Amino acid sequence: MLTLAIFSMLLGDNKFFRWAEATYTATVIGHSVVTGLLTLKDRFYPLYTGQKPILIIPLILGITSLFVVWRRYAWVSTVAMALMIGVGTGISIRTLIATDVVGNVRAVISETAKVLEGSPATRLGYFIRIVFTICALLYFLFILVPKGGPGGKFFNYIATIGKYALIVYMGIAIGNTIQQFVGTATVAIDRLISTWLGLS
Numbered sequence: 001m002l003t004l005a006i007f008s009m010l011l012g013d014n015k016f017f018r019w020a021e022a023t024y025t026a027t028v029i030g031h032s033v034v035t036g037l038l039t040l041k042d043r044f045y046p047l048y049t050g051q052k053p054i055l056i057i058p059l060i061l062g063i064t065s066l067f068v069v070w071r072r073y074a075w076v077s078t079v080a081m082a083l084m085i086g087v088g089t090g091i092s093i094r095t096l097i098a099t100d101v102v103g104n105v106r107a108v109i110s111e112t113a114k115v116l117e118g119s120p121a122t123r124l125g126y127f128i129r130i131v132f133t134i135c136a137l138l139y140f141l142f143i144l145v146p147k148g149g150p151g152g153k154f155f156n157y158i159a160t161i162g163k164y165a166l167i168v169y170m171g172i173a174i175g176n177t178i179q180q181f182v183g184t185a186t187v188a189i190d191r192l193i194s195t196w197l198g199l200s
Helices: 002-011 015-049 053-069 074-116 120-141 152-196
Strands: none
Touching: 002 015, 002 152, 015 053, 053 074, 074 120, 120 152
16 A cells, blocks of 8 residues: 555645645654663673773763754754764775775776686676776876876776766666666565466
8 A cells, every 4th residue: 555655746735645744754763762772781781880981971972962953052963963973984985995985996907917817708798897997097107197297198088988987887877876776666566466466
């Protein structure tokens, strides 16, 4: 019933869709509240027993983050938010450098030798990946190279290839995202037809 009510949005906004939307939202919020309370109990129980007094710091930060709902004292929550964003950004940058930058460089180095192995189609695929990766990296590294400087035309060519590589990458990423959404809708329709109606 919820699936049909959600699909009814294709015919325009209606009461069935709003009912399904409200039901889903209320369920998610209720589940999140219960999960949050259980998490608080599990995480801070060692603080209550005196086993880990260091947990007082995240407890204080968590309490101060709740001050965001009071306009007069909302500034108190900025300390917790700043720490959370700063730590999260630092961890994310470290991970991105290890996976995206170093990982891509290692992949390019390891795939360079494979250009001379395998079938012609495999060699061409590795060659295109290597060229696109190098051009995209050089596009970001030398984006401020003056046009009239030494090697300006060469870097312009590299930058053009790098831009096309990024456009191809973004197109593939968007296509994969759309494909996932379509796959989710297809699974829901298949569940309605085969499981609910018994048609296969």
